[in-house]
Amino acid sequence: AQSVTQPDIHITVSEGASLELRCNYSYGATPYLFWYVQSPGQGLQLLLKYFSGDTLVQGIKGFEAEFKRSQSSFNLRKPSVHWSDAAEYFCAVDAASGSARQLTFGSGTQLTVLP
């Protein structure tokens, strides 16, 4: 069965600093990978996705992620964090079963941004 691991439960960075959130997956086939962001008490917003092709994908809000097949990773990065980036971030992998699409989520990384 597929699984997604986000090893960091909580990360704190200063505003303006760079950010990297880790995501590792376990999945037998070529994965479809996603990063979502959730503000407190809100739904999830899609930041970016990887299906195939260029392994460095650009998303909204200045985020990017790099797919590394050899490391089974899909880490999220941002060169300079803004206070408004404080939120919880979820990595997800598509686990297709026949024609049914399903997402398996990691447990999330809570990001705190210091002024």
Next chain:
Amino acid sequence: DGGITQSPKYLFRKEGQNVTLSCEQNLNHDAMYWYRQDPGQGLRLIYYSQIVNDFQKGDIAEGYSVSREKKESFPLTVTSAQKNPTAFYLCASSFRERYEQYFGPGTRLTVT
């Protein structure tokens, strides 16, 4: 504006009562999903539906029921059989042939 609406945002019920959470989308998406979110955990899939009048159980379907009578609507009923119903519930939808899911704002259910 196209999107997914969930109502109400907060819901309070007494133990032993069934409660229905609403989810409506006007994105013309084929597939709809219900997830449960608990603190410190990721999202867990309760039910999903690829087309009208058809739905499948997810990982934690026990104590929940759904219907899909219209493409736009996918209500979730939390029954009294659900042992621990207090949680944040998220509805999502997607085009059947696409992979990314779009989420509603969520309903926080508290059962006492």
